[in-house]
Amino acid sequence: MDMNTIEAVVPTTDPAEWRDGDAWLAGGTVLFSYGSFAFGRSVSDGGPLRRLLDLGQAGWTPVSVSDAGIELAATCTVAELYALPESPSVAGRGWSGLDLVRPCCDSFVASFKVWNMSTVGGNICTSLPAGPMISLCAGLDATATILGPGGSSRTVPVADFVTGDASNGLAPGELLRSIFLPASALSAKVAFRRLSLSNLGRSGVLLTGRLDPDDGLVLTVTAATKRPVQLRFAAAELPDPQQLAAAVEHSIPAELYHDDIHGLPAWRRDMTFRLAEEIRAELLGEGIRVSGDFWSPAGQPHATSAQPSAAQTPAPTKEAPNGN
Numbered sequence: 001m002d003m004n005t006i007e008a009v010v011p012t013t014d015p016a017e018w019r020d021g022d023a024w025l026a027g028g029t030v031l032f033s034y035g036s037f038a039f040g041r042s043v044s045d046g047g048p049l050r051r052l053l054d055l056g057q058a059g060w061t062p063v064s065v066s067d068a069g070i071e072l073a074a075t076c077t078v079a080e081l082y083a084l085p086e087s088p089s090v091a092g093r094g095w096s097g098l099d100l101v102r103p104c105c106d107s108f109v110a111s112f113k114v115w116n117m118s119t120v121g122g123n124i125c126t127s128l129p130a131g132p133m134i135s136l137c138a139g140l141d142a143t144a145t146i147l148g149p150g151g152s153s154r155t156v157p158v159a160d161f162v163t164g165d166a167s168n169g170l171a172p173g174e175l176l177r178s179i180f181l182p183a184s185a186l187s188a189k190v191a192f193r194r195l196s197l198s199n200l201g202r203s204g205v206l207l208t209g210r211l212d213p214d215d216g217l218v219l220t221v222t223a224a225t226k227r228p229v230q231l232r233f234a235a236a237e238l239p240d241p242q243q244l245a246a247a248v249e250h251s252i253p254a255e256l257y258h259d260d261i262h263g264l265p266a267w268r269r270d271m272t273f274r275l276a277e278e279i280r281a282e283l284l285g286e287g288i289r290v291s292g293d294f295w296s297p298a299g300q301p302h303a304t305s306a307q308p309s310a311a312q313t314p315a316p317t318k319e320a321p322n323g324n
Contacts, residue, residue, distance in 0.1 A: 003052075005050060009052045010054060012053050015148050015174060018149065018172070018175075021049060021051060022049070022050065022051045022053055022173075025053060026074065026119040027075075029122070030126050058073075058075055060075050063084055065087075065090055069180055069183040069186060072121075072178060074175075077118060077119055077120075078114070078118050078133075081101060084101055095186035097188050099192075100140065103192045104132040104136035121179070124162070127166050129165055130203040132206070135222040138157075138220050140185040140186065140210075142185075143155045143157055143180050144156050146174050148171065148175075158228075188211055188218075189210070191279040193207045193275035195271050196262070197262060202262045204224065204271070205272055207222070207275045209280070215238075216233060217238055217239070217284075218232050221272055224269070224271065248276050252269075257272075
């Protein structure tokens with residue numbers, strides 16, 4: 001889409017350059033899809049965008065791996081992230097949490113053109129309930145580093161960064177610099193569930209689960225809710241099905257369930273209870289039942305396309321998807 005209100009494109013990574021009417025430009029897949037007024041919410045005067053602050057020449061290393069964990073630059077593309085689980089840099093580290101990367105990338109349900117332009121940081125900052133990078137990073141207890149004018153810097157958990165449908169904790173002029181995934185979460189046993197109302201549709205419900213090395217259980221609810229919701233259970237307090245259902249009921253009030261053409265709140269609520277129990281049972285070794293798509297059991301090949309062929313069939317160890 002033409003953005004006919006733009007007067008200048010400024011290559012910079014300095015928040016001090018920001019002024020009313022500006023927007024940070026990374027991959028641009030959202031800005032150039034919706035136009036100058038769609039993201040007026042990010043402009044303090046509420047008017048159209050006048051300048052784009054272009055991060056295209058930032059030169060930030062997309063993925064940095066250390067013993068402490070993984071740092072993703074905000075400009076890391078979905079395609080670069082998708083390649084990470086097979087990278088030599090993570091080989092032999094025992095980070096089973098990386099099993100969430102490709103299902104979350106697949107949840108974009110996007111073309112290769114989008115995958116090679118869309119960025120991790122852009123998806124998080126767009127802050128839509130169905131943002132799959134929010135699901136991935138919140139589920140792995142990632143923290144976001146945010147730069148502000150005057151050289152300031154702060155960190156915030158990604159689970160707290162998104163505050164609602166298309167809203168987040170960025171102040172005017174602030175810039176998301178990177179996202180850090182800690183080794184402690186990456187070392188966890190993980191589970192993934194996703195449901196959509198249509199074949200290859202936008203996520204209506206997306207849950208991830210972790211059984212941490214200390215045997216604590218973490219459940220993260222996204223897409224069904226306007227913002228991420230996390231439930232944590234200590235190793236000594238692992239829930240049974242009734243206790244988990246009560247915790248979900250207590251943690252997610254009715255008004256927090258998202259309502260749009262991709263799913264009514266009542267359906268999202270019911271499926272959240274269903275998928276939460278599937279994840280609990282899987283992680284605690286009580287059996288595996290899989291609703292939804294984009295998930296391959298350990299040892300099974302994973303789809304390499306965001307739009308798998310209709311000829312592909314489910315692995316024999318799981319039930320056929322029933323949520324599309």
